Amino acid sequence: MSTAEYDRLRAAHLSAVQGALDDHVNRLDWSAERIREHRDSRLRSLLGYARERSMFYRERLRGIDVDAVTVADLGSIPMLTKAEAQGDWDAIVTTPGLDRAGAERILSEQDWFSYTPGDQQVFSSGGSSGVRGVYVWDWDFFITAACLAWRVQAGAERGGAVPNARLAVLTAGVPPHASTPLFAVPTSRGMDIAVIEAGAPFDDVLAAVAAYDPTHLVGYPSVIGRLARAALAGDLGIRPVRVSTNSEPLLPEDRDAIVGAWNCPLHNLWGSTELGVQAVGCGRGSGLHICEDEVILERVDASGGPVPDDEPAARTLATGLSNRTFPFIRYDLGDEITMLQEPCACGSAFARVADVSGRHDDDFAYGPNTVPASAFRHVLGTDPRIVEYQVRQTERGADVLVVADSDVRALGAALVEAMQRYGVTHPTVRVRGVDTIDRNEASGKLKRFVRLVP
Numbered sequence: 001m002s003t004a005e006y007d008r009l010r011a012a013h014l015s016a017v018q019g020a021l022d023d024h025v026n027r028l029d030w031s032a033e034r035i036r037e038h039r040d041s042r043l044r045s046l047l048g049y050a051r052e053r054s055m056f057y058r059e060r061l062r063g064i065d066v067d068a069v070t071v072a073d074l075g076s077i078p079m080l081t082k083a084e085a086q087g088d089w090d091a092i093v094t095t096p097g098l099d100r101a102g103a104e105r106i107l108s109e110q111d112w113f114s115y116t117p118g119d120q121q122v123f124s125s126g127g128s129s130g131v132r133g134v135y136v137w138d139w140d141f142f143i144t145a146a147c148l149a150w151r152v153q154a155g156a157e158r159g160g161a162v163p164n165a166r167l168a169v170l171t172a173g174v175p176p177h178a179s180t181p182l183f184a185v186p187t188s189r190g191m192d193i194a195v196i197e198a199g200a201p202f203d204d205v206l207a208a209v210a211a212y213d214p215t216h217l218v219g220y221p222s223v224i225g226r227l228a229r230a231a232l233a234g235d236l237g238i239r240p241v242r243v244s245t246n247s248e249p250l251l252p253e254d255r256d257a258i259v260g261a262w263n264c265p266l267h268n269l270w271g272s273t274e275l276g277v278q279a280v281g282c283g284r285g286s287g288l289h290i291c292e293d294e295v296i297l298e299r300v301d302a303s304g305g306p307v308p309d310d311e312p313a314a315r316t317l318a319t320g321l322s323n324r325t326f327p328f329i330r331y332d333l334g335d336e337i338t339m340l341q342e343p344c345a346c347g348s349a350f351a352r353v354a355d356v357s358g359r360h361d362d363d364f365a366y367g368p369n370t371v372p373a374s375a376f377r378h379v380l381g382t383d384p385r386i387v388e389y390q391v392r393q394t395e396r397g398a399d400v401l402v403v404a405d406s407d408v409r410a411l412g413a414a415l416v417e418a419m420q421r422y423g424v425t426h427p428t429v430r431v432r433g434v435d436t437i438d439r440n441e442a443s444g445k446l447k448r449f450v451r452l453v454p
């Protein structure tokens with residue numbers, strides 16, 4: 001498919017998103033009961049479809065009364081691991097003629113984003129679990145995912161659109177990542193969009209953002225947080241009215257810098273290439289609202305049984321209600337979530353989770369002791385001299401790379417102390433000042449914690 005062909009289909013797709021957005025904005029006012037009813041009927045539809053069209057689910061949903069099923073019955077369906085989803089790809093996919101080998105071919109042959117003759121888009125992501133994933137989004141699933149990603153922001157500006165709106169998209173920028181198609185979406189008519197590659201050298205990113213002078217920003221929190229610190233230091237003069245973050249955990253230091261620099265609503269998004277979008281922050285209360293009308297999340301113990309909201313859960317399972325081409329039913333997301341009980345200041349009936357702080361695979365194990373990533377973050381993430389950092393686990397401690405505007409080697413002592421609090425008796429911590437920290441070549445994401453591979 002040529003770039004021109006892609007652009008034409010993409011424009012048609014974005015028109016479809018615009019057309020569906022209003023309905024999604026209206027759903028934000030739904031009552032809990034309305035959400036529940038919608039969800040249960042969508043669940044019956046999904047399970048009925050999957051059982052009919054997917055060899056994998058035909059087996060797995062045997063014995064389930066799909067005409068009467070509700071969310072409460074999901075526990076009787078086995079959970080789906082990432083390894084299974086990727087290993088049983090050809091049995092799971094519901095579209096005739098589409099298989100994993102074909103999807104891989106599309107990924108390797110496309111020079112730019114593309115659509116299949118059946119209007120699907122194929123994406124890939126590495127993920128921190130180490131299993132490479134290949135994903136297929138059909139036409140309608142993209143529309144839903146884009147609406148989920150943007151309806152809160154669009155709703156907030158309905159009736160008061162920002163004049164000459166310009167959205168700067170700070171993402172991977174290139175295939176095979178879903179982030180650019182998903183986030184380079186205008187939320188109002190006439191909104192201009194510039195994609196700025198987040199993995200480029202920071203000075204280039206800074207210059208591009210300054211030149212574009214966006215009214216809206218969306219992208220990786222580590223990059224937008226750094227832009228905010230540049231703004232606080234007087235090195236960036238933009239005045240965005242709304243910021244949306246995604247794809248990496250939103251660390252408190254980045255949130256504080258963004259709010260401190262621009263004093264505007266910040267919408268954090270928690271998504272995945274599998275499910276699209278799981279939850280989005282309203283910009284008022286803390287945490288994120290689960291997209292309960294399109295995604296069912298279950299907090300479960302190690303064997304898949306339900307866990308009460310106020311107790312820690314071993315896993316988070318997700319069921320996506322709109323991906324019919326490749327259904328994810330009780331899929332183990334790998335992330336841990338904490339439910340927020342108190343009602344949100346925005347008045348929404350959609351349940352809320354605390355900011356998703358990432359996976360436990362960011363934690364470092366030293367023999368019997370585990371040092372959580374937060375122990376390092378607490379020291380490194382709160383020091384205003386530090387612009388960026390990466391912690392690499394070593395046999396007896398850590399090598400810490402730091403981009404800073406002054407000498408921060410003395411932080412080593414504070415890090416040693418932090419590790420000792422978690423039982424590591426004589427840790428060796430080396431702090432090194434560097435000019436840049438390499439981002440993931442393909443995604444542009446910054447991996448802040450690098451585990452020692454045994």
Ligand SMILES: [Zn+2]
Pocket residue numbers: 282283284285289344345346347348
């Ligand atoms: Zn809210």
